[in-house]
Amino acid sequence: MSFDDQVNLRAISLRTVRFAPLVYPVALFLSALLLFAIQPMFAKMVLPRLGGAAAIWSVAMVFFQSALLVGYAYAHLLCRMLSPGLSALVHLGLLAIAATTLPIRIAYGFEAPPQEGLELWLLSLFAASIGLPFVALAATAPLLQNWFAASGHPHVANPYLLYAASNLGSFAALMTYPFIVEPLVTLHSQVHAWSVGYFLLVLLIATAAVMVATADKPAIRETTADTTAVSKIAERAMWTLLAAIPAGLVVAVTAAISVDLAAAPFLWVLPLSLYLLTFVAIFRDRAWVEHERVLRMVPFATVAVIVTASALARPYLSALLMMHLAAFFVLALACHGELYRRRPAPARLTEFYLWTSFGGMIGGIYAGLIAPHTFNGVAEYPILVLAVLLAMPGAFAGGPGRFLRHSSPGLVLAAAIVAMTWFRFRMPAGAVVPTEIALIVLAGGMLLLRRQPALFFGLAALAFAIAKLDPLLSPIEQDRSFFGVHRVVEDPAGRVRLLMHGTTAHGAERVRNNDGTRVRGRPEPTMYYYFGGPIGDAIAAARAAQGRLARVAAVGLGTGSLACHRRDGEAWTFFELDPHVARIASDPALFRFLSECGQHTRIVLGDARLTLSASPEHYDLIVLDAFSSDAIPVHLLTREAFAGYLSHLTAHGVIVVHISNQHMSLWGPTAAVGAAEGLVAFGKDEIPTNHGDDDTRTRTQVVVLARDVQDLGDLPAQPGWKRLDPNSRTAWTDDYANVLGAVIDRKFRR
Template identity: 40%
Template sequence: MSRSARRRLFIATILLGSFLLFLVQPMVARMALPRLGGAPNVWNSAMLVYQALLLGGYAYAHLLGRLALKKQAIVHIVVLGLAALTLPIALAELPPAAPGAEVLWVPLLFLATIGPLFFAVSAQAPLMQRWYAADPQADDPYPLYAASNLGSFAGLIAYPLVAEPLLPIARQSGVWTVGYVALLVLVIFTARALPKAEPSTSETTSASPEQSSEEIGWRRIALWVCLAAVPSGLMLSTTTYLTTDIVAMPLLWVIPLGLYLLSFSIAFAENRGLANGFARHAAALTMVLGSITILLSAQGSVPAALVSVALLFVVAVALHGRLYETRPSPAKLTLFYLVMSAGGVLGGAITALFAPVVFDWTWEHPLLIVAASLLVPLPAYARWSERLGWSASRTRVAMAASFALALLAIAALSRAMVASPQSPLVVQGLLALVVILALLVVRWRPAFAAILALAMLALGGMQSLRTSLAGERTRSYFGVYTVRDIDDAARTLAHGTTLHGVQLRKPGLELQPTTYYGRSSGIGLALGAGDALLGKGANIGIVGLGVGTLACYRKPGQDWTFYEIDPAVLAYSQGGQFTFVEKCTPDARMVIGDARLELEKAPAGTYDLLAIDAFSSDAVPLHLLTDEAFKVYLRSLAPDGLLLVHISNRYIDLVPALDAAARANGLTAIRRHDRGAKPPRTSSMWIAMARDPARLTALQDSNPATWDELERTDHPLWTDDYASILPVLKWEKFL
């Protein structure tokens, strides 16, 4: 086989393996949605499992290198064959997680579902590079890692854009199985392309004796770990932000991970032009984007998301570029990838396991940004004083003066944020001055990082710090909750950046319904009609507790049940921060757990009215809107019962999906869009559904408010096996 043909074979094998590896990640997470819901930490937990399996695969590749080449090939082909026995991919059957145990149960589910296959395929990239380098005529194998990550990026992008919209889950699994068989065939061909004669070194590479005996000290290994850990952790913390405030769906899961993988393709490319460009500007961009990220983070806006994603990409390319520049000889290739993978697992563990337990807010995100500022490559202008011919002592004085001036500028910036937040030019001017002064001391890394940290505090971090110190936040597996008092007028609960509920504090107004649940909202109209609409002694089910606002619609004789997935939310009502439940439904039944699973346990025909209001920040738990979910609701609903679904959302138009669900289940549906709501009420959209159209007629006749017929669409029915959110995105909101 010619040298070029051999290289193409190895590249094809690496590309296909990486493509399959990262196509399966969102696919399995999508499979798990009906059982796990849409919490952002579900994806972070999945990523942690994938990183751990990747580490295991890299360790396996490293240990396998101690064998002769032919034995390596035989063992790896056998491992791939044994893993194939778990095909086709299907979600493992595990008993449901106990409330509060999700942080351990979710990784266990992913491990049981995809563990053997992911482990076997994850070894492909380093192992194929090692086999490639075994030929004495082979060139540098490290650029093949760029091809590996290009395949990974393609797999991630292919899922939301091609696989999810076009194929049901079962078909996706079938296609992946075909790809796996093709990979096994390619591995057999690469094994046949191995050198006939064993290399003389124990490393089985083309490395010289000097390279094989290369000493790699602990400092170098520690640097590799840090350079890998920071982008990995930052990728997951960025994912948390995106999936909390938009929607938990593969399209958004894959953006941070896709850019993270693409950064390797740039950083490890043979052509160093683009990687060097990132390295030159990484320090300045980290300072600017890091500061702006904190400034915009409280807004939950698309610009904030774009800045966060841009920062992740810059940091990832810059730090992975440093990894490439400090790489060892090919003789130590698998050790290098093993250490790099360990760093990735460390960064993932910090974000997915450590941070949610220790921090009450996503403090890991700014801390990782500061850590990145300590690691980014130094730009050429870092030695500006030498170019000016200054002495060392004069340089130290100049840098100390620049640092002091930066502190004064940050103090002025902090005052400007408090005194004149509506003066963007002042803030922008002071921030530009801080950036310039920071770049003057960039080679004094602790000072550079300190300036960035203080700038982030001045631009909004201090408010978050005060909130944390005041004990106003709670962080759970399902998100970050913040309780704030607006003088003596009201108390609010926010999930991420989305308002979850308001209770007025003025005497006589404490039990007034607010936000999305005002008397003119769809749910307010239905519950407010009371016995006239629902009959005496009605049984009411509410999915999603929030601050418990709906409790005060209770009428005498009614039985109420609340379903809430997060014990932290229930604690707000039980601990006295919000008193709707305590004052209005003290005897209501509280069911902790995923509502869809818990409703399956309820007796058939239980509820006269069932309200679905289970938003996670501004995200939508997709598993609560599939056909299977609606069948669960209808089973628990009385024959003449009412089903109400809250679909207010900034980024997604859920009307077509609800229309498809109604048509599929023989339901009549109407919509109440409460546009004219004024504080403390907010605009909302509720869909009311019933088997009997007369029930909706009675709802409309019970109040003068306007209900609209749900417009008919040809939107496909969402099921657990097939659902794509791309067609219902409000694309104009992203512009």
């Protein structure tokens, strides 16, 4: 190259590098925005194939963390083997190949999920459908930071600052999707907009590639002297550990909130957004909060998590939610602060990201895949909180032996209490006050001993063990499946047995009379299903209008309470998503509704959207009882779903929809989908009267739909039933569902 050519190239380089502080952050922001927008968008596509299980998000997190690891490994290899200019050319080629898979869609061969191995099936579905573009986007962040470090710009000394721009994009995607994008934009339009954003990102990356290529700089390993020795195993292990703990915590705290508080819509957004916000707060020259101050807050955050288990605090759900989230934010901030403090020189930037992404994958696998198959409750949450304490600096001051001696009293007592819960020890009725006093004393002692890590750790383990004791509800059986934690419990008097899924009761049975004797004979439905309630009246009206109900389909099994509304000669079929619920309901030692009332009923396992459509039968009555949970299966309330129901409904058949829900008002969506399908809709909201102390009846909201009002018999004339007007609401479809609108309607009692 001639001297003049070198001068011209250097001049071009100086002109282009001036724009690096604009191009690189914008490209990083957009790549992260696309990366995290594809997650809820594709999960929305998957729901009609599998159902509305909250665990879908946990498995999705495992895939995303694993794909990040693959992307970071690819970026690390490029930066080690090629110059910045050549690595940019190769990456542009990968982005071009990934573009051939657009628009985003579900891969062929994943039409229906299997009965077993759902986690592996979901991981395969994500990999086959969005694996290539996701890996390409995941690799973009470390590559751009590496190219920026090699660009010759004056600010290359700390390319980690660009990490904040990346996480800001992730945060923006997560916060805007459920509150702006999903309520206003159809899924088809979302996919199209995502593709446009992807091609815009390719242009930005091409611009960044030109900048680094014209800079005429060698690879960063040659331009930046690395004064440190090759990373030791201990150093890499700490990077992995400090990344794994908060990555596992974000899944665990979401599960804990869903089980112990409420699986309300959008709650999954908050922990993940806070998780990303900690990167924005820490990966910068001046952290939002000094790391030493964050470390001093860790004991208080641990105590806050323990306090959330107090029976005295349970009525204050909003306060408990804030305590969980604030504690999680502090703990994640502490781990990521330690991670940033231990960061290597820019020459080892991609290696650092490789190990941290490996840690993120390990944390996600532990909390999302291993823990649900290991524990029958959300035990991974306190375990990971304790892991934070062990990972903090100074935890083992004085050596492991000293730590074990000081923490062993608390650990031994904690092990004894865990053994009690393992053998389902029944707490006495008067144990509430002693348990609360023990928690308060322990919390106070922990705060006094917060500067002694070993003693604090032992007391924390003991407090978490005590917190798992529930003196208000006596445990009978607890089970955990892909679809959540199921608990069979009894009230302190032992008269009523309930099936709990998180905080939602899915049925109850009176098992003892007031004098303590066992209830004999045919059990009577309780809660929403009581005789004379809206559900019972709707079933009776459909039966009277048609003369008889030859075949009935019920979507959602619960305890099987609906079976006691069956009459002789009627063939009832229950469509249940969770095999564990079917096992519990079918066990007469737990609940007797099916054994006493539904000896000839069938249970079909799988998502009802698929199994009901595959049924060869036509039904006189279809009961949809899948919306009382706090996180509803939206795909069962869309026009496509109702088209499937109607294709299996007899000419004068009736659809009964149970819409009682703590967080959403489903009157509008149900009326709108009914009107869109040409159905008449009547609804009733009933609060039981003469409600005694031992009355287990609960408020019930029901909508009935039919092709003709005559098919409902005298139901419209009965007290409390009103014809529903969709009020210009748009019917939900697989392409569009405004869940936020339903939440707002519930808030304002509409």
